[in-house]
Amino acid sequence: MLIIGMILFGLLVGAAAQLIVDKSKGGIDWSLACAAGIGGSFVGGLLVSLFAGDGLALRPSGIIGSLAGAIIVTAAWSWWKSRAASSVS
Known part of the structure; x- marks a missing residue:
């Protein structure tokens, strides 16, 4: 059950990071x-x-760090994707 909870928490944090980073886009890329x-x-x-x-306990500092880490990963992925798209064109 812990692993399922961690995956669901990761999905929620990742979705929140996408909403923060990609404000102009309407949808959420669930794999990202x-x-x-x-x-x-x-x-x-x-x-x-x-x-x-x-x-390793669940504390507010870990939750904030999780969101910060997800924002960094999402921003890096968005940058990489836009860089790759501009080099192809």
Whole structure:
């Protein structure tokens, strides 16, 4: 159940990151939301929780770090995608 909860939390965080970063687009790319949410939650949430001294428990610092990590992953993906599209044209 914990793994399913982490995946669902990652999807929500990834979707929120897409809404923050890509304000002009209407929809949510759920595959990117999953990847950004889980990757951002792992990297950002783990690092911020450990630096804040919270350990591996669910704390507000980990949730904020998860969102920050997902925003970074989403912004990097959007930049990479726009860079690739401009080099093809």
